[in-house]
Amino acid sequence: MPASGGILRYLRAKGSVDARSVNLQVREACVRALAEFPADRPLRVLELGGGAGGAFRYWMSLLVPFRRVEFTATDRDGGLLEAYREAVAALAGELGFPVTGDQPDRLRIEDGGRVIDLRLRRVVAPEGFPREDEGSFDLMVAQSFWDLVPPGTALALGRQLLAPGGILYATLTFSGGTRFAPPHELDRQLLHCYHASMGGERGGDPYAGERLLGHVRMPGSGFSELATGRSDWRVVPTDEGYIADERFFLLTVLGFIEKELLTSTEIRDDQLDWWTGIRRRQLADGQLSYAARQQDLVARRDG
Numbered sequence: 576m577p578a579s580g581g582i583l584r585y586l587r588a589k590g591s592v593d594a595r596s597v598n599l600q601v602r603e604a605c606v607r608a609l610a611e612f613p614a615d616r617p618l619r620v621l622e623l624g625g626g627a628g629g630a631f632r633y634w635m636s637l638l639v640p641f642r643r644v645e646f647t648a649t650d651r652d653g654g655l656l657e658a659y660r661e662a663v664a665a666l667a668g669e670l671g672f673p674v675t676g677d678q679p680d681r682l683r684i685e686d687g688g689r690v691i692d693l694r695l696r697r698v699v700a701p702e703g704f705p706r707e708d709e710g711s712f713d714l715m716v717a718q719s720f721w722d723l724v725p726p727g728t729a730l731a732l733g734r735q736l737l738a739p740g741g742i743l744y745a746t747l748t749f750s751g752g753t754r755f756a757p758p759h760e761l762d763r764q765l766l767h768c769y770h771a772s773m774g775g776e777r778g779g780d781p782y783a784g785e786r787l788l789g790h791v792r793m794p795g796s797g798f799s800e801l802a803t804g805r806s807d808w809r810v811v812p813t814d815e816g817y818i819a820d821e822r823f824f825l826l827t828v829l830g831f832i833e834k835e836l837l838t839s840t841e842i843r844d845d846q847l848d849w850w851t852g853i854r855r856r857q858l859a860d861g862q863l864s865y866a867a868r869q870q871d872l873v874a875r876r877d878g
């Protein structure tokens with residue numbers, strides 16, 4: 576089933592915010608770690624929660640030295656994976672690279688002397704990976720993902736799916752902080768409840784960024800930290816309003832918060848209406864700023 580227009584537009588709108596948020600020192604550490612892999616054998620890459628392919632171009636920018644890349648993009652949402660395939664085909668077209676493959680779950684891109692084989696797989700993490708996948712990837716990447724699954728999932732999956740010496744690279748992992756400006760007297764109470772709602776029955780981890788780092792540093796984790804650093808999202812209006820589609824991005828974030836808090840027993844409906852009403856008005860007037868605390872991390876699986 577094709578993905579809904581709203582979620583697709585949100586994932587595309589977040590692209591400009593993502594692009595300026597990724598931590599460049601962590602990125603460099605990842606590139607250096609990848610330089611130790613032989614460039615003449617296929618590099619096997621696994622992406623989790625790939626969505627509509629918003630990070631594909633970024634991942635490719637790390638893999639320039641490799642003549643062959645076997646890239647497996649996974650997500651639980653088949654509609655988003657269809658959009659992922661379309662986005663990659665469109666990107667290759669834009670760059671003038673030939674694309675082949677008529678199967679819905681595969682695509683080959685030839686870029687001069689380089690071949691990228693993309694495979695799209697619908698997988699629910701962490702339980703959906705079969706035994707054949709064990710130890711069969713050199714690089715495991717995920718963007719804006721690890722806060723959506725239970726604490727501990729990233730390293731458990733890394734130990735299961737990465738070959739010894741494989742690299743785990745996590746970007747834009749949410750880490751327990753949401754801020755809006757101008758301030759509102761309900762911010763503290765409301766955002767505390769919002770963060771709490773990501774864990775619990777929802778099964779996510781609102782502190783995933785920090786927690787992932789803590790887990791890597793634990794003795795016996797099976798990983799060595801290579802680099803870590805903040806990658807906070809920041810959306811601030813300019814004199815001409817919000818850039819690109821960032822107004823829609825912020826509107827969707829407000830919608831996520833409202834949806835989570837509608838069922839909260841700690842926030843009354845009139846409080847939520849008051850807060851969201853003011854925030855939406857500030858957004859419409861180009862007066863609302865937003866920041867989310869996030870963390871990037873690159874680590875090597877012990878060999």
Ligand SMILES: C[S@@+](CC[C@H](N)C(=O)[O-])C[C@H]1O[C@@H](n2cnc3c(N)ncnc32)[C@H](O)[C@@H]1O
Nearest residue numbers: 624625626629650651652698699700718719723
């Ligand atoms: C916030 S989006 C990020 C998408 C993409 N990485 C990006 O940055 O544009 C999170 C993605 O994770 C997927 N997802 C959430 N929970 C999942 C799970 N347990 N297993 C697999 N995919 C999941 C969602 O369908 C969604 O596409």
